[in-house]
Amino acid sequence: MLGRGKSEAHAGQFCMMTLSQRYLLASLATAGLIIAYYLHYVAGLPGPPSGRTPQGLVLGILGFAAMVGALLYSIRRRFLGKAMWFIRVSAEARKDLKAREQRALQQLQLLQQQVLRSPHLKPTQLRHQAKQILKDNAVTLYIRVRIIGGGGQGVRLAIERREWAGQLQVWYCWHLMLGCLSVLLIATHAGFRFSNPVAVLAFLFLVGVVATGVLGYAIYKVVPPALTKVEQRVEKTPEELGEELNEVRRELEAVTQGKSPSFCTIYQHEAAIPGVGLTPSWRWLIEPAEIARDTTRPDRLRLIVREIPASEQEDFRKMVRLLFQKESLEVSLYPQLRYDYLLKIWLSLHIPLTAGLMVFSLIHILSVLYY
Numbered sequence: 001m002l003g004r005g006k007s008e009a010h011a012g013q014f015c016m017m018t019l020s021q022r023y024l025l026a027s028l029a030t031a032g033l034i035i036a037y038y039l040h041y042v043a044g045l046p047g048p049p050s051g052r053t054p055q056g057l058v059l060g061i062l063g064f065a066a067m068v069g070a071l072l073y074s075i076r077r078r079f080l081g082k083a084m085w086f087i088r089v090s091a092e093a094r095k096d097l098k099a100r101e102q103r104a105l106q107q108l109q110l111l112q113q114q115v116l117r118s119p120h121l122k123p124t125q126l127r128h129q130a131k132q133i134l135k136d137n138a139v140t141l142y143i144r145v146r147i148i149g150g151g152g153q154g155v156r157l158a159i160e161r162r163e164w165a166g167q168l169q170v171w172y173c174w175h176l177m178l179g180c181l182s183v184l185l186i187a188t189h190a191g192f193r194f195s196n197p198v199a200v201l202a203f204l205f206l207v208g209v210v211a212t213g214v215l216g217y218a219i220y221k222v223v224p225p226a227l228t229k230v231e232q233r234v235e236k237t238p239e240e241l242g243e244e245l246n247e248v249r250r251e252l253e254a255v256t257q258g259k260s261p262s263f264c265t266i267y268q269h270e271a272a273i274p275g276v277g278l279t280p281s282w283r284w285l286i287e288p289a290e291i292a293r294d295t296t297r298p299d300r301l302r303l304i305v306r307e308i309p310a311s312e313q314e315d316f317r318k319m320v321r322l323l324f325q326k327e328s329l330e331v332s333l334y335p336q337l338r339y340d341y342l343l344k345i346w347l348s349l350h351i352p353l354t355a356g357l358m359v360f361s362l363i364h365i366l367s368v369l370y371y
């Protein structure tokens with residue numbers, strides 16, 4: 001009885017683990033099995049291990065299969081992009097969709113509360129109500145609701161974002177797990193001996209792919225939550241911010257045309273604030289994710305206004321208003337552009353390394369099959 005209680009407690013703990021923790025645990029267990037297999041195989045060999053022994057070949061084939069398995073994730077992402085092209089929408093429609101999604105989620109949460117108060121509600125009845133909410137808000141394509149429990153047990157709703165061919169997050173965990181395990185499989189396949197140039201090159205590409213993959217994981221973990229915070233604060237898409245910024249720049253150009261030298265000097269100095277260009281640059285990689293605002297600026301401009309000829313004072317005030325607007329837009333836009341740039345740089349490393357890995361792996365496999 002006690003034993004059963006314990007195992008139930010363990011099962012509960014397992015369920016409480018996050019998806020990535022579960023995959024990390026599975027990866028460590030598989031890595032342990034691979035090492036045990038390798039040690040057992042090496043112990044029974046008269047000579048040094050090699051990729052030519054039956055066990056070495058098994059490890060090589062498994063390593064290659066793991067690599068191909070990891071690669072499937074990229075195909076899945078591309079496929080998802082294509083499969084969803086027909087629901088890709090403009091910025092305006094995106095806003096509307098977001099509002100409808102929020103409304104549907106609120107209504108589903110109310111339904112969830114109703115279920116908690118009366119847990120013996122019939123699952124069929126609940127499913128019907130949930131479906132109706134999705135239909136009324138026209139979000140059936142984007143949100144899915146599953147009914148969990150029933151049959152004597154309490155029922156509850158599981159609300160998920162709809163994804164084609166399974167959850168992308170699960171695919172990503174498999175991608176990371178298989179990628180990391182393939183390094184161990186290939187190192188044991190080679191018996192930790194590296195002399196054949198093509199095979200070694202393939203192995204180095206593999207290490208490069210996995211190292212950049214782990215870096216990408218860190219980027220995806222850290223940057224999107226920070227970005228979501230910025231987007232929630234700003235409540236505008238990068239496209240909208242970019243358009244507004246261009247408009248403000250045009251107005252600034254018009255208001256500063258043909259003004260006195262003191263007006264122009266102040267404008268040139270102030271227009272350089274916040275001091276970060278919005279054209280992608282390698283410096284973005286080392287600069288902080290968010291720009292600090294110049295808090296001394298309002299006082300400085302209030303004092304400086306006396307240096308401006310009386311006839312230009314009104315335009316000067318307009319320019320100051322536009323400069324503050326420009327600063328606020330740039331401060332909001334910068335983290336979003338920086339994130340895009342970071343991902344582009346990362347992809348420009350990860351994808352060519354993957355291509356190199358596939359090319360050299362295939363040359364290696366064909367050459368060992370041929371000779």
Ligand code: HEM
Nearest residue numbers: 051052060061064190193194195196199200202203361368
């Ligand atoms: C179907 C998959 C594979 C097969 C059948 C295979 C086969 C072999 C064979 C027969 C050898 C021994 C070569 C020799 O003794 O001259 C070998 C060695 C090796 N293989 Fe593979 N291999 C496979 C996949 C891979 C992959 C994907 C990589 C790297 C990403 C790789 C990296 C190596 C390395 C580093 C060695 C050791 C070379 C040396 O001793 O210098 N293999 N492989």
